Amino acid sequence: MSGVLLRAADLHGSVTDPGMESMNFLNEVVGRFPDAISFAPGRPYEGFFETSQVFDYLKAYTDYLERERGFTSAQVRTNIFQYGRTNGHIHDLIARTVSNDEGIEVSPQSVVVTVGCQEGMLLTLRALFAGPDDVLLVSSPCYVGITGTATVLDIPIHPVPEGPHGVDPAAVAAAAAEVRAQGKRPRAMYLVPDFANPSGSSMPVEAREELLRVAEQEDLLLLEDNPYGFFLREGNPRPTLKALDRAKRVIYLGSFAKTGFPGARVGYVLADQPVAALDGTVGVLADSLSKIKSMTTVNTAALSQAAIGGMLVLADCKLRDANAQAIDFYRTNLQTVLDQLEHHFPADVRASLGISWNAPEGGFFLVVKVPFPANDAALHRAAGDYGVLWTPMSYFHHDTAGDHQLRLSCSALDPDTIVEGMTRLARFIKDSSAA
Amino acid sequence: MSGVLLRAADLHGSVTDPGMESMNFLNEVVGRFPDAISFAPGRPYEGFFETSQVFDYLKAYTDYLERERGFTSAQVRTNIFQYGRTNGHIHDLIARTVSNDEGIEVSPQSVVVTVGCQEGMLLTLRALFAGPDDVLLVSSPCYVGITGTATVLDIPIHPVPEGPHGVDPAAVAAAAAEVRAQGKRPRAMYLVPDFANPSGSSMPVEAREELLRVAEQEDLLLLEDNPYGFFLREGNPRPTLKALDRAKRVIYLGSFAKTGFPGARVGYVLADQPVAALDGTVGVLADSLSKIKSMTTVNTAALSQAAIGGMLVLADCKLRDANAQAIDFYRTNLQTVLDQLEHHFPADVRASLGISWNAPEGGFFLVVKVPFPANDAALHRAAGDYGVLWTPMSYFHHDTAGDHQLRLSCSALDPDTIVEGMTRLARFIKDSSAA
16 A cells, blocks of 8 residues: 555645744744744743742642632542533632632633633634624734634634724724625624734723724624733723623633743633523523533643642732732833834934834733835844844734734843844844845 | 623534533433432543642653753743643653554654544544535444534534444445545544444454555545553454554544543544645644644643653553553443343343343443433433433434433443442333333
8 A cells, every 4th residue: 555645735724824834934943043032922931930830839729629619639639630510610710810800700600711712712713603604803913823713713804904002993893894795794803902912002991992882883792812911011901891891792812821821721711691592591602612612622621720720729819919020020021122122223213214113001012113024034034144033023914014014022031131132133123124 | 781692593503513412411410410320421430540649740750851851940841831832742752652552653743742632633623624525424323522523613424334343344435435426525434443432342353454445445534533442341452443554544543531531631643644735845644733733722731741741651651551450440340230231131031121232342331222212301210210320322323223222331430339320220221111
């Protein structure tokens, strides 16, 4: 037998989708230039982690089960080792935490504990999108995790351009009308209202309230993703869409990857929308997600839930307070990047070169506009000749709007490395702009 | 604002699929009659678990990274806490284990570490099934995890009836021809060759070889799921399809839920099929699965991988040997169920009542045929009036073939409880048969 040879063209379209390929190029470049200073990844800083923590967290959780919940040691064992409830067993701790941190009040029954926020997106999109006429609106530029998931599920997307203050409610209404004019159903809008990835933009409170009105008018659901909301650089925290939501229009996608640690792969969905079943009884959307979750991962690893559960117990379900040190750290990092940009490109220099950037009020990301194409070739040149990495904004756009922009992420580096990295980046930008 | 009210009929079809509802009924009954002895779940026996094990496993893994792999403590920290390689970081340990235990030789690069076997099914189906004309053949009766995943992905299925010796290669060839006659493509066949769930049947070696020939003739891939292969009741282990596969027709779906513990949610896919990319270069199917996995769960929890990795290190990658005690235990359990059936229904009694059962050579499950409808009403009666639970075989069929059959699972109980449970079950069956 000669053996099978599969053809990529015969596999599902998501395998060869260019949007899903772009990140591979970035990873390859990162691998090829390991000594380059990288402003590419949005991963958290590792200096806060200590391997022993994970044992402390697990211990805190099993203690909590025994002391506060009255579990026998056999029940603790079952909790850690066996299959568990599909929607998870730390749903009550999560409901308390979002109440404390965000003023979001949901019943634990509305919480779905997921394998990272990514599985939350998968479950939510799968449940809501019934067929080819259901269209997902996305902010543009947009996080690839949501557009990639839509590709995996063959869900059509419709980009809604962001303004300087993030998603513009009027643009969402216009996009919904446009989709409807094509005979299709605008089903939901995905966005990151606070310190968006990749743009760094944030929505003012009035725009949030207006967006909720638009959602009601257009019969849209809002998928609010909020991994960076704690990490303010300046100003005060704004209420999340979900905290402002009176009509249950908002499905909230939560993550512990930045406020806990990514290795646990624990996220959650707050899905408190009522759902009328075929027999007329009314349940909650979290239960619909549960049916799908039983076919994606059965349940989120008990071990991971125990680690994150222990972390929440130790923080008394006040994760914002527990993140005080991290909030300071990321504030300093983002400010350092902005200070360095100002230092290397004072007003006259940036005007003459045609360079600009935004100054996000928080989060991990900002965008620099440059006068040359910020493409794969430029990235390769920056890595090889200057020892610095960044992400082309074109990866996050479905049109050409990002072709002369680069995303800088400042979360994984310490301030000294940022200063050195920005010196390298400034040389790269100046040389490329002059050329 | 009155607020949103979603309609289940407007959600994706998988949410209201009857096949996905049936398990809910079972779970409800289990919840309502907590004191019933349950032959329903296929979960492993808990007596082998000890909460402290999980700490030992994690410690063994971090020690392994430091001592054998030369990781610094900072690298260990990164490994446990950060995002990681999409296809996992215990792929080499898994490749060594399947070589030791099953004689399956694959490169670690062909291993995808998944969030339980369930995610492995999701990734594999998504990659292979490009559109509505790609049809999945499944053994019938069939594990609901694969048919449910197909429903989530809108993949059409075509059942292939099992014989007493499991999947019949001639029936697979006939099914493939039938699908092709409908103008569709039979893309892959899912099966459990060893001690299938739910039927308990196993394929003889010659049938395995014949099935590989059919796969080659019909250009089919075989999805071999093997969660129970270690657990022999009698006879010798048979080679897996993957061990016999010379043409790379077999994608192997592995699980640590029964040989390790379900709470880790770690499984794997062996996907060593060559894939010709659009540009003509040849990669391996595991890399295509990786692209999809980055959009389902990003990577399998590092913490879970560390626990299973530590377990494999402690077992010197010989998991069959490490499971000697479990193999003995499940052998005794299955034999006890068979002995009890013989005791309560000797030949003359079963002949007069019209009752029969199969005697699987291993695994967790067997099937009892009864003269009354083994439906939800009967299950409710068994639980309420007799204190015993089982699973209607109709849940696993797409036709009426299982309407008078019940599945017994013997994995989660100890032998004394099995004896008491079988006494209750025998009373239930006798009363229902007489009625």
